[in-house]
Amino acid sequence: MLSYIKWTIKNIDFTSVIILTESGVWYEININELIYASIFEKKEVELYVYHSISENGQSLFWFLSFDDRVLFKELIKISGVWGRVAQAILSLWSSRLKRAILDDDKKTIESAKWVWKKMAEKIVLELSDKDIVKNFEYEQTSQEKKQNTASNIKKDLRS
Numbered sequence: 001m002l003s004y005i006k007w008t009i010k011n012i013d014f015t016s017v018i019i020l021t022e023s024g025v026w027y028e029i030n031i032n033e034l035i036y037a038s039i040f041e042k043k044e045v046e047l048y049v050y051h052s053i054s055e056n057g058q059s060l061f062w063f064l065s066f067d068d069r070v071l072f073k074e075l076i077k078i079s080g081v082w083g084r085v086a087q088a089i090l091s092l093w094s095s096r097l098k099r100a101i102l103d104d105d106k107k108t109i110e111s112a113k114w115v116w117k118k119m120a121e122k123i124v125l126e127l128s129d130k131d132i133v134k135n136f137e138y139e140q141t142s143q144e145k146k147q148n149t150a151s152n153i154k155k156d157l158r159s
Contacts, residue, residue, distance in 0.1 A: 004046070035063075092111070101123065
């Protein structure tokens, strides 16, 4: 199973990219708008890949970070969320998606292509107790504490 490839971009559009690997193999990989915006001017890139195999065929999905790949794998475990839908959801940015899940903000999740109200509710329900989302809350809380501490120190120095 493929998980990481270094390649040369041969053709790119908003939904897919055709690449040539160093070994001479050509692949077509599904992307979303965020990835397109990040790579459209590049010739060579290294990013994370998820290789999806089902009875309907095989697909490759491309991610900007390993965290996005892990979140994608959690999303496709949810009934009704297939690869292209999960990738559309990730176009919201993974941090925004995690914050929406933690805040029970279904409207933000519904703003992704192919996501309706019931699916957004199911995503919040299924992912709210997952470590990848809980750890995000812990990281945010730790960062906020550091920022507040730094702000308090600056205020004390000014006084």
